[in-house]
Amino acid sequence: MSQKQQDSKGQTISPSLPDGVKNYLIDIDGTITDDVPNEEPERMATCEPFPDALKTVNKWYNEGHQICFFTSRVQEHRKVTEDWLNKHGFKYHSLLMGKPRGGNYHWIDNHIVKATRYKGQFTDLVDKKETIQVFKE
Known part of the structure; x- marks a missing residue:
């Protein structure tokens, strides 16, 4: 990725991605595999990935994009989640646990944020x- 940068006070600041590199935040349950709720953790180890998701995520990774899985699974399910991702060959850089459950997300950031709702097919993205x-200005 990029080198560490420092602000005027010598404090390390977050690295910037190179031009053309995307930072994908990807949900797990219901997006790259069956929708497995936290209340049924025994299913987390045995569910199968959606083949189109595995192919597309790994393609993005190989193209140099950053892959972060961002899931509503709780911290106590981290090991089974990491084991599952590795078992099925998902390539990724990071895994964030504890995303709030529910679907009414509104991300506010000082950077441009793009969002894509998963509707049953995991493919390359197109402009729309x-x-x-x-x-309001």
Whole structure:
């Protein structure tokens, strides 16, 4: 990735991605595999990945994009989740646990954020114009 940068006070700042590199935050349950709730952790080890998700995620990784799985699974399910991702050959850089459950996300950031809703097919992304909410000027 990129080298460590420092601000004017010598403090390390978050690295920037090179031009053209995307930082994918990808859900697990219901997106790359069956929707397995935290209340049924025994299913986490035995569910199968969606083949199109495995192929596409690994393609993005191989192209140099950053892959972070961001899941509602709780911290106590980290090992079974990591084992499952590795068993099935998912390539990734990081795994964030404890995403709030529910589907009404509104991400506010000082950087441009793009979101894509998974609707049953995991493929390359295409450009499409949509209406979005922005802050009033």
